[in-house]
Amino acid sequence: MSKKRVDEAGRGALAGPVIVASVVLPVGFQNPLIQDSKILSPSQRKRAYRIVKKEALEYNIVAKSAREVEAKNPLGATKEAMVEAILNLKTKPNLCLVDGKEKIVVEGIRTVSIIGGDRRSINIAAASIIAKVTRDAIMQKLHKKYPLYD
Numbered sequence: 001m002s003k004k005r006v007d008e009a010g011r012g013a014l015a016g017p018v019i020v021a022s023v024v025l026p027v028g029f030q031n032p033l034i035q036d037s038k039i040l041s042p043s044q045r046k047r048a049y050r051i052v053k054k055e056a057l058e059y060n061i062v063a064k065s066a067r068e069v070e071a072k073n074p075l076g077a078t079k080e081a082m083v084e085a086i087l088n089l090k091t092k093p094n095l096c097l098v099d100g101k102e103k104i105v106v107e108g109i110r111t112v113s114i115i116g117g118d119r120r121s122i123n124i125a126a127a128s129i130i131a132k133v134t135r136d137a138i139m140q141k142l143h144k145k146y147p148l149y150d
Helices: 042-055 066-072 074-087 122-145
Strands: 003-009 018-024 058-064 095-099 110-114
Touching (some): 003 122, 058 066
Parallel strands (some): 003 095, 095 110
């Protein structure tokens, strides 16, 4: 059975985009560095990001701009991005684990929401890392352009 995982970064932010990542890891993949992105230091996250990108069978990143978040609200934009991140995978999953309590509906794909999923599933943690590092890089670029926002 093929399992895909999805997680987001930036949903509670007041600036910048919402980034969602979906990740497919090999069955049985383990690495102690791949864990909840929020408990890793920035340098650990970057190392973990490189590991996930190298070891993942597939991953996908979807961004929703600040304008889209304003128009759809943070939750709506995040849910839409989660569905896109799943549907944009080349391999259609049989099951998708989603971090959080929100129900995500994807036509023809079973989804299971897991509160605290990035601490309970290495696959969700991997998606969390991809999303967080991607968003951090975008925010660093925005900081250079608009330094007063910090």
